[in-house]
Amino acid sequence: MRRWGPWTAIALIVVFGGFLAGRIGFGETVPASPLIGTAAPGLALPLLESEGEVRLTDFPGDIVVANFWASWCTPCREEHPAFVAAADLYAGKGVRFVAINHEDPGTRKFDFLDTYGRSDHQFVVEDPGSRAGIEFGVFGLPETFFIDGNGVIVGRVAGAIDFTTLIDFISQIQAGEDPGTIDGTVYQGP
Amino acid sequence: MRRWLRTGTVVAAAVVLGWAFLTSPGGSLDADVVGEKIACPKCEGESVAASQTATARAMMDVVEEQIAEGRSEREILDWFAARYGPDIVLEPPLALGGYLLWAVPIAAVAGGAWLAFRTREEQSGTAGEPRTPTSPLRVVLSIGGAAIVLTGLAFGIGTFVEPRATGSPVSGNLEAPTGRDLSEVTNEEMEAVLEQFDDVPEANRMRLSLARRYFEEQDFGSAVGHFQTVLSSDPTPAEASEALGRIGWILFVNGEVASSEAAYLQALDALPTNSEAKWFYAILLVEDGRSDEAVPLLEELAEDPTVPEEALAEIERLIAEAGA
Numbered sequence: 001m002r003r004w005g006p007w008t009a010i011a012l013i014v015v016f017g018g019f020l021a022g023r024i025g026f027g028e029t030v031p032a033s034p035l036i037g038t039a040a041p042g043l044a045l046p047l048l049e050s051e052g053e054v055r056l057t058d059f060p061g062d063i064v065v066a067n068f069w070a071s072w073c074t075p076c077r078e079e080h081p082a083f084v085a086a087a088d089l090y091a092g093k094g095v096r097f098v099a100i101n102h103e104d105p106g107t108r109k110f111d112f113l114d115t116y117g118r119s120d121h122q123f124v125v126e127d128p129g130s131r132a133g134i135e136f137g138v139f140g141l142p143e144t145f146f147i148d149g150n151g152v153i154v155g156r157v158a159g160a161i162d163f164t165t166l167i168d169f170i171s172q173i174q175a176g177e178d179p180g181t182i183d184g185t186v187y188q189g190p
Numbered sequence: 191m192r193r194w195l196r197t198g199t200v201v202a203a204a205v206v207l208g209w210a211f212l213t214s215p216g217g218s219l220d221a222d223v224v225g226e227k228i229a230c231p232k233c234e235g236e237s238v239a240a241s242q243t244a245t246a247r248a249m250m251d252v253v254e255e256q257i258a259e260g261r262s263e264r265e266i267l268d269w270f271a272a273r274y275g276p277d278i279v280l281e282p283p284l285a286l287g288g289y290l291l292w293a294v295p296i297a298a299v300a301g302g303a304w305l306a307f308r309t310r311e312e313q314s315g316t317a318g319e320p321r322t323p324t325s326p327l328r329v330v331l332s333i334g335g336a337a338i339v340l341t342g343l344a345f346g347i348g349t350f351v352e353p354r355a356t357g358s359p360v361s362g363n364l365e366a367p368t369g370r371d372l373s374e375v376t377n378e379e380m381e382a383v384l385e386q387f388d389d390v391p392e393a394n395r396m397r398l399s400l401a402r403r404y405f406e407e408q409d410f411g412s413a414v415g416h417f418q419t420v421l422s423s424d425p426t427p428a429e430a431s432e433a434l435g436r437i438g439w440i441l442f443v444n445g446e447v448a449s450s451e452a453a454y455l456q457a458l459d460a461l462p463t464n465s466e467a468k469w470f471y472a473i474l475l476v477e478d479g480r481s482d483e484a485v486p487l488l489e490e491l492a493e494d495p496t497v498p499e500e501a502l503a504e505i506e507r508l509i510a511e512a513g514a
């Protein structure tokens with residue numbers, strides 16, 4: 001008993017210490033979204049530049065790509081042209097693009113769209129009271145959620161997405177596969 | 191004697207435990223209390239109750255709505271955890287890890303007590319004295335007593351400890367806030383950052399900080415633009431009131447008395463406790479010969495506990511001037 005006592009004590013300290021260290025850590029990486037595999041929220045989002053509103057659940061059978069963006073989000077500038085191009089590419093082919101302008105008061109968002117582009121096949125909507133951001137558990141911008149034809153959230157990309165990855169995610173969903181998630185770096189605001 | 195001591199200790203622990211449970215908060219839910227248990231997802235080391243970011247304020251609105259709908263605290267915390275993940279809750283329910291946190295120290299004390307008994311038994315054996323066998327019941331009672339005392343102390347001490355100050359470092363969930371203090375950032379650095387963020391509420395704190403510097407340096411031309419931007423960037427009532435009060439002062443020193451008065455009234459409308467705006471307004475009233483309006487305002491300021499000691503003499507001087 002005496003011979004093993006100190007070793008047992010050391011082992012306990014190591015195990016308990018490791019356990020504590022694991023609990024203390026809280027890095028800046030965006031955590032995995034618990035929403036993958038759950039139904040997309042159906043809240044109404046007013047159109048930014050015209051009358052009317054859109055719900056992400058308005059398009060049964062279609063894939064919906066919901067992208068959170070703001071004019072103050074630097075990575076959003078990199079990825080926005082990819083969404084504009086993809087919206088044109090998939091027009092009438094069962095993929096809907098909804099660009100959700102999140103926590104972006106003032107008029108800079110319109111300058112952003114003037115600079116980085118609009119598509120006639122893309123819905124640009126507001127996020128009143130940050131409700132969509134909260135429903136999607138958004139930690140920062142940009143974040144993009146992929147919703148399949150059954151209205152289930154099947155993928156998320158945190159951080160800027162490039163055109164190739166965007167097309168790859170959509171192709172996987174069209175093939176009935178789950179594209180999964182990319183947990184990149186997001187911009188949390190000024 | 192020893193038995194009485196042990197019984198007394200156990201009874202004391204039970205009393206402490208019972209008292210801790212009885213005095214634990216209950217009843218109707220307070221949104222701020224719930225908000226303190228939800229981490230702000232876009233800031234470090236702050237709860238949504240403490241943070242002034244747009245997201246945190248929106249999340250507090252959701253908390254208030256859910257309380258009004260009759261949801262329990264656990265249901266509200268679970269609702270946020272279902273969207274942001276379990277780390278969004280600053281006080282997660284006791285999962286296996288939580289039970290381990292409690293169980294390991296208790297087990298360590300219990301194990302120590304058992305070892306002590308063993309050692310004592312072995313020592314008495316090696317001294318050649320007749321060995322007194324320790325009854326298993328006595329061992330179980332002692333270990334149980336130690337565990338109860340420890341648990342009682344843990345709960346009892348918890349009721350006396352002040353809650354952690356908002357934003358202060360804490361181990362176990364969020365890291366301490368990092369980054370530079372705004373006082374260390376130069377005006378030029380702030381201008382470079384703020385140039386990118388017109389009309390963004392999250393920038394208001396930095397913008398006000400810079401505007402205050404200009405104001406105190408009497409560079410009113412630079413200050414007024416930033417105060418105006420704050421006003422157009424969805425400010426909090428305190429931010430709006432400060433900006434309006436100081437714009438009022440700038441207008442006053444430029445001879446725009448009517449506009450200045452309008453700004454002061456708006457400042458006090460946004461935040462009636464803004465003592466600086468009251469002070470500025472009182473000066474305007476005295477200068478404008480409206481002593482009957484100035485004196486009540488100055489008397490109100492003289493009784494305001496937030497007014498610094500050194501300002502009181504100046505207030506008394508102005509009351510005397512107004513009365514003369």
